[in-house]
Amino acid sequence: MAAVRLLGILFLNLSLSIIVAIAERDFYSILEISRSASTHQIKKAYRKLAIKLHPDKxxxxxxxxQKFQDLGAAYEVLSDPDKREMYDRCGEECLKKDGMMNNADPFASFFGDFGFHFGGESQQHQTPKGSNILMDLPVTLEELYSGNFIEITRNKPVMKAAKGTRKCNCRQELVTRNLGNGRFQMMQQNVCSECPNVELVNEERILEVEVEPGMVDGQETKFTAEGEPHLDGDPGDLILRIRTQPHSVFERINDDLYTNVTISLQDALIGFTVDITHLDGHKVTLTRDKVTKPNSRIRKKGEGMPNFDNNNLHGNLYITFDIAFPEKDFTAEEKEAIKKLLNQSSANRIYNGIRGN
Structure with a gap:
């Protein structure tokens, strides 16, 4: 009987372990990423799925x-290096035992409010709101090509409790005054409440903004409640607007890139092979075995900017060729050799003129 009881206990413990293992969530699968995913990939995956799986949609x-809650839990753990390390080592149960899991909704604060609304009731502020702050965020073309995370130090006025009270929530109300003998007077009156006094204290905040591959000039990212405070209401928002810095090599138009390459007259006549260093450092090889005329343009498909909505799609790279002519003067013998080589008759010159519209 003792052996049977022991086997029963072992079977029960094994069953409980299997149930616990099944109950534990695979946060990597939930976020649809590999176990070696970087912080950038984790945040990008979360942003994409949070929009897709939002209950309102x-x-x-x-x-x-439940799916949205699981997504929030997965992001909460994997975006934190300490929690991720513990999760990789011993699973979700370890985090719960150590009190490292909470039920907060990280979507509400992940890089602020992205301005996505999914239907349902309109989101109206019932309380006053401080002013929004609009700031330009200068970014390089390299950052817009590959993506980047930028930390911003924000000195934000924060309300702290102070001694005394103050008038608050002031509003206009219609009141009726009895003047006697059946006469009444209706008038607007300012009515206020008594609130604890507050003072504004500057606090330093570190904000992290993601520059996503393919973002365009003028695109905005909003940080909810990071704007100007309001004594009787909610703070405004901080809005960062992408401003692309000029680039020394490439010019962007939509998802296409444009650049100029100067080649020698010799290369223009006999052909050449040249490498262009792209925005992320990879090489784009250009090869020509034909005569290249001044202002000739070639296209390299798929070597432009990534598309913001689908980073697997890229625009084109257009290269225009400029010809560098020799600066030295040729001798009479060299001129004759050039004439013989090119075999172009000077008698066939054509004056195109200037045609009117």
Missing amino acids: NSQDPDAS
Whole structure:
């Protein structure tokens, strides 16, 4: 009987372990990333799935809320190096035992409010709101090509409790005054409440903004409640607007890139092979075995900027060729040799003139 009881206990423990293992969530699968994913890939995957799986967009799915909560938990753990290390070592249960898991919704604060609304009731502020702050964020073309995370130090006025009270929530109300003998007077009156006094104290905040591959000039990212404070309401928002810095080699037009390459007259006549260093450092090889005329242009398909909505798609790279002519004067013998080589008759010169419109 003792052996049977022991076997029963072992079977029960094994069953419980299997149940716990099944109950634990695979955060990497939830975020649809590999276990070696970088922080940038984790945040990008979360942003994409948070929009896709939001319950307001999946109201017909009975599991929508649970999927969104699982997504939030996965991001909470994998975006934190310490939590991720523990999760990789011993799973979700270890995090719960150490009190490292919470039920906060990281989507509400992940890089601020992206301005995505998914239907339902309109989101109206019932309280006053401070002013928004609009700032330009200078970024390089390299950052817009490959993506980057930029830390911004923000000195933000924050309300702290102070001694005394103050008038707050002031509003205009219509009041009726009895003047006697059946006469009444209606008038607007300013009515205020008494609130604890506050003072504004500057606090330093570190904000992290993601420059995503393919973002365009003028695109905005919003940080909710990081704008100007309001004593009787909510803070405004901080809005960062992408401003592309001029580049020394490439010019961007939509998803296409343009550049000029200067080649020698010799290369223009006999052909050449030249490498261009792209924005992320990879080489684009240009090869010509034909005569290249001044202002000739070639296209390298798929070597432009990544598309913001689909980074797997790229625009084109257009290269225009300029010809560098020799600066030295040729001798009479060299001129004759050139004439013989090119075999071009000077008698066939054509004056194109200037045609009117």
